[in-house]
Amino acid sequence: MNRAALIILLLCACFAACIKAPGTSLVAYKQQAAVDDKIITDYLAANPGLNAKKIDTSGVYYIVKQQGTINALYTNSTLVTVGDTGRVLSVSGDPVFTQTNEFHPSFVLGSVILGWQLGIPQVKKGGIVRLLIPSRYAYGPNAQPQIGVSFGLTNGLPANAVLDFDIQLYDVSN
Template sequence: MHPMIKIKHLIVLLVCTVTAFTSCKKKETYDPDPQFRADTTAIRAFVVANKIPAIKDPATGVFYQIITPGSGSVKINNSTMVTVNYTGRFLNGNVFDQSNGTPIVFPLGNLIAGWQVGVPFIQPGGRIRLIIPSVLGYGNSDRGPIPANSILDFTIDLISAK
């Protein structure tokens, strides 16, 4: 065998070996706990700095401010169809999504966990502000204009719930 061909074979073998070992490397897993703690610290600082009278839901970590409670006695759960107007912002105030005054209808169960937690705190005609840790938003995934690990700040007007 020609020495040049031998060297090429050794290089190919080396590349294959390195590829095999690196592809066997265990994938890093996402641990939401440190991110949740960091988000909670950032939300607390944001709430204090902006004098927002928000309450932290102890079961989930969602911060909320009931601006208007609404009226009625609708039992809102994940199968409830909610009609809302909303604005979603990052903590820096930049808007990433909004309904622009055109009511949107969603099954609550199809929305992010932070909405599933917070919307039932109000009734139709109510308005709530939800400041949602990333783990109850989109987690460590990018979603369109929303970067991974983003804390989300929503103002939601609940028009109806059926």
């Protein structure tokens, strides 16, 4: 009898832990998607020379600045070495929150934000791409207090931040 009571108590605790955080409902998601899409389309309308292309129905836009010269096969396990500058498009002044200078980090493509997973394969090795990424393809409603502090973002990257990246693809390996 005690085992049955213990199992029921554990199941109740598990179900209680499944309560969603505020703002994570489908309605809130769709509302934020509309806000993000408006931020990006307004930005593109104000900058008509960018010649941005939308990736499928994702809301992620890309601009190829330099195509690169070597074809690459991209999978979730592809290792990419990049140089990047990231700005927050949804914050006044588009502040920089990340920038690599001489150091070029390597990432497994499947471990980076979805906007990068969709956008990086749009160029070949050696190419440069600019990505405009809605928050749902970045960090979503999760603020990132540790990102951007060294660049002057006092509270880090805010929740629902629309991001703007310039990414140079130095190397691709599988």
